[in-house]
């Protein structure tokens with residue numbers, strides 16, 4: 001298939017949201033200590049979602065702007081762009097601070113004129129033949145595929161129980177290259 005457009009999730013794929021989320025509650029996340037079978041940080045901490053999210057809601061844009069990219073970010077970004085045009089596709093579900101902080105994060109890395117992003121929780125609206133979504137949330141991929149796009153899972157401990165994959169971006173790049181030649 002010809003890959004015309006790559007849509008790239010941010011949280012859990014290019015930015016290390018989970019480490020920052022859990023640090024708010026004093027949990028030091030490593031690649032090894034995410035409990036097997038857990039999907040959410042609130043589960044890891046044994047908190048309600050509201051309680052878990054409270055410090056994030058309070059911090060606003062600074063929290064999102066300050067999120068650290070994973071070690072593979074630069075290489076992954078360059079390799080993806082060599083395959084097809086890339087557009088960030090990310091959810092603004094934590095309100096205006098979240099949306100504004102994410103825009104600042106992208107502009108810090110790609111320049112003030114950078115506009116290759118869509119902020120929506122309805123990622124499937126962008127689905128079309130030749131369009132690929134890379135995401136760590138299985139539900140997003142299911143909806144994107146049902147709407148006519150192609151989903152590629154970015155493997156992380158919270159979507160693949162027991163995963164200790166240290167180079168998930170390499171798996172994704174190999175899958176994209178295989179897709180492009182079939």
Ligand SMILES: [Mg+2]
Nearest residue numbers: 009011012136
């Ligand atoms: Mg994500």
